[in-house]
Amino acid sequence: MTLPVALSGTDVIGQAKTGTGKTLGFGLPLLERVVVPADVEAGRATPDQLTDAPQALVVVPTRELCTQVTNDLLTAGKVRNVRVLAIYGGRAYEPQVEALNKGVDVIVGTPGRLLDLAGQRKLDLSRVRALVLDEADEMLDLGFLPDVEKIMAYLPAKRQTMLFSATMPGAVIGLARRYMTQPTHIRAVSEDGEGATVANITQHVFRAHNMDKPELVSRILQAEGRGLAMIFCRTKRTAADIAEQLERRGFASGAVHGDLGQGAREQALRAFRNGKVDVLVCTDVAARGIDVEGVTHVINYQTPEDEKTFLHRVxxxxxxxxxxxxxxxxxxxxxxxxxxxxxxLELDFHEPVETYSTSPHLFEQLNIPAGTKGILPRAERTRAGLKAEELEDLGETGGRGGRGGRAAQAAATEERPARTRTPRQRRRTRGGSEVAAEQAAVSPVAEAEASQAPAGDEPRRPRRRRTRVGAVPVQSAPAVAAEAPVAPVAPVTPVVEAPAVAAPAAVTPVAEEAPAKPRRARVRKAVQSAPEPDFQMAPLVEPAPLRPRRPRRIVETAPEPDFQMAPPVEPVRARRPRKAAAAPVTPVAEAPAVAVAEEAPAKPKRTRTRKAAEAAPVAAEAVAVAEEAPAKPKRTRTRKAAAAPVTAETVPVAEEAPAKPKRTRTRKAAAAPEA
Incomplete structure (x- = not known):
């Protein structure tokens, strides 16, 4: 139904059940419309139409499906010698780029790697005349839709677009029409009716407990007439766990999931196709499009997410x-x-039957021999297993699972050169001090011991002893002990005569006895006897530079008492005796005293009241003069009043006294009654 429409260049939406040949439904029209040198020789095309750029593009969701479609197209296009290339992630870039440079007619790839090469301008999509989205409902999902739109932006506007899938929801069809021009929707229906699943598949649904599932699956795999089997899990961890458990039970099992490297995934699929492995445990990565001959059983270990996933698994x-x-x-x-x-899906299993690994109906419905256990008998373990399949190094680009899988990692570890550095070099810093400082401090000792050590000894041994001792003063003790055997012993003995030098006397006998004993014993004795003189010698050198520094610091801190200088209040105290010098005015006659009393009204109200009670009655003229007095300068009036003779004529001047300071007026007023 699809071939005549697709060969005419019309956009197509193809929908059919699984296993009905959709790959060749779009593959044959692509191979037929590609221009190859054979068409030029037959006269169906001109030499100008030949190109090394891709003429058709097939986009698929998974790597496994990519390799399968590529192999199918290579088989179908072998007669016309069509060049087909698979481009997907998890492999090295270089082989794919080299193949693109040589020339390609049809490209089958996953969205991620296609965008990478197109963005690097190593993949030219401007000559593509036909685009196919295999498993279109998955490609137009929210996860792949942005990448698909970017890929379409690289393609020419005038092209043929074809979408194929077993499940095609209405929303996906509506979305697909945005990228297509008057598409023809072809839906293939089988003669047996409108069932979603193929009629040749027998369905069994059981309610099983999670802890009993491994045992139950092991017995299902021993059913009569079982060929290859695929077990689908919802998570990657579950898939890896079940594959390991089945392997321990004696089954030849392999795993395909996202946590494996591309090499390991392809190894498991090849072993499954070749029959070396008869049980393939996988996630939904292998649920779409994978076609392996001889698969008789499919087990959904965990319930799928939706009905579309269920259809593709089954x-x-x-x-x-x-x-x-x-x-x-x-x-x-x-x-x-x-x-x-x-x-x-309109199935008849609304309430699944509760089933365990020992349930009789399980053995009856699946033709399991009676008495079957969860471990495969050794007589039936005839498969070669996953390890018999060679693990190919694909030059993986850092994906999960490592480069080339576990085997490649083990090979890389074996090829790694041996370590040239010994573990002793690490221990040099265990004492907590710097290695360079220790080497600089004890270099004379190392030289002395290295000169006396045998040729086979390593020079790092004395360093380890010093690191264990750890204290700085002890380093000087080996230095004294090491210097003794190097220098002549005779000239050292006279030093004992000096009473001031007591330390060398204690060290000298130890140094003399040391050469007769082993080297290690010599160092240990020096460490035991030397500490006392060494601790006395060390402070003699260190205090010398420290003593002159202390007085300097005291001098620098001397300015502190300067901040405690007399406050500015002291000069005020010095002025008070000057004001008291005006006291000689006390021998004043009665008239001036009266004048002072008359001046009281010029002071504040309180002062006037007190003075008025003490002084005699004042004349009206004196009061008038006293009121005018405050307008003149205070200091000038005070000095003139003190210098002028005290007479009756000078009374008006004396009346001007209120301009003086308050204290001076008070003293004069107090002296007036005595006069």
Missing amino acids: GRTGRAGNKGTAVTLVDWDDIPRWQLINKA
């Missing part, structure tokens, strides 16, 4: 008219999710 069996068995294990927590899937 579709790995019963392909191309073959029969298959699908077993779904539903945990108690997954019952609501399964009921939604059951309703959407």
Whole structure:
């Protein structure tokens, strides 16, 4: 149904059940429309139409599907010699770039690596005339949609676009029409009816406990007539765990999930296709498009997320008219999710039967021999296993799982050169002090011991002893002990005669006895006897530079008492005796005393009241003169009043006294009654 429409260059939306040949539905039209040298020789094309740039692009969601589609197209295009290249992540860039430079007709790739090479201008998509989105509902999902839009921006506006998938929701079709021009929607329906799954697949749904699932799966794998089996898990950790458990139970199992390197993933798939492994435990990475002949059983170890995932998982069996068995294990927590899937697909398993590994109906429905246990008998372990398949080094680019998988990592570890540095060099800093400082301090000792040590001894041994001692004064003790054997012993003995030098006398006998004993004993004795004179010698050298520094610091801090100088109040105290010098005015006659009393009204009210009570009555003229007095300068009036003779004529001048300071007026007023 698809071939005539696609060959005419019309946009197509193809939808059909799993295992019905969708890959060749879009692959054959691509291979037929590509211009190759054979077309020029046959006269169907001109030499100008030949190009080394890609003429068709197929975008797929997973790496495994990418390699499978590439192999199918290479097989179909072998007669016309069409150049097909797979571009996906997890491999080295260089081989893919070299193949692009040589020339490619059809490219099959994943979005990530396609965008990388296109962004680096190593992939030219301007000559693409046909675009195919395999598993279109996945490619137009929110996860891949931004990348797909960026890829379409590199393509020419005039092109053919084809979308193919087993599940095509209405929302995806509406979204796809934005990138297509008057597409033709082709939906293939089988003769047996409108069922979503292939009729050749027998469905079994059991309610199983999570702790009993490994045992239950082990017994299902021993059913009669079982060929290859695929077990689908929802998480990567679960897939790795189940693969390991099955391997311990005797099954030849492999794993495919995102945490493995690309080399390990392809190794497991090759072993599964070649029959070396008969159980493949995988996540939904391998749920779409993977076509392996001889898969008879598909087990959903965990309930899928939605009905689309369920259809793609189950579709790995019963392909191309073959029969298959699908077993779904539903945990108690997954019952609501399964009921939604059951309703959407119109199945008859709304309430799964509670099943355990010992349930009789499990053995009856799946043709499991009676008495089967969860461990595969040794007589039936005939598969070569995963290790029999060679692990290919793909030059991985830092993806999870490491470069080339575990085998490549082990090989890299073996090829690593041996360490040239010995562990003793690490221990040199265990004492907490710097290595360079220790070497500089004890270099004479190292030289002395190295000159006497045998040729086979290592020079690092004395350094370890010094590091263990750790104290700085002890370093000088080995120095004295080491210098003794180097210098002549005879000239050292006269030093004992001096009474002031007592330390060398104690060290000298130890140095004399040392040469007869082993080298280590000599150093230990020196360390035991030397500490006392060494501790006395050390302070003799250190205090010398420290003593002159202390008085300097005291001189620098001397300015502190300067800040305690007499406050500015003292000069005021010195002025008081000067004002008291005006006291000789006391022998004043009665008239001046009266004048002073008359001047009182010029003072503040309180002062006037007190003085008025003490002084005699004042004349009206004197009061008038006293009121005018404050307008003149105070100091001038005071000095003139003190210098003028005291007579009756000078009374008006005396009346001007109120301009003087308050204290002076008070004293004169107090002296007036005595006069």
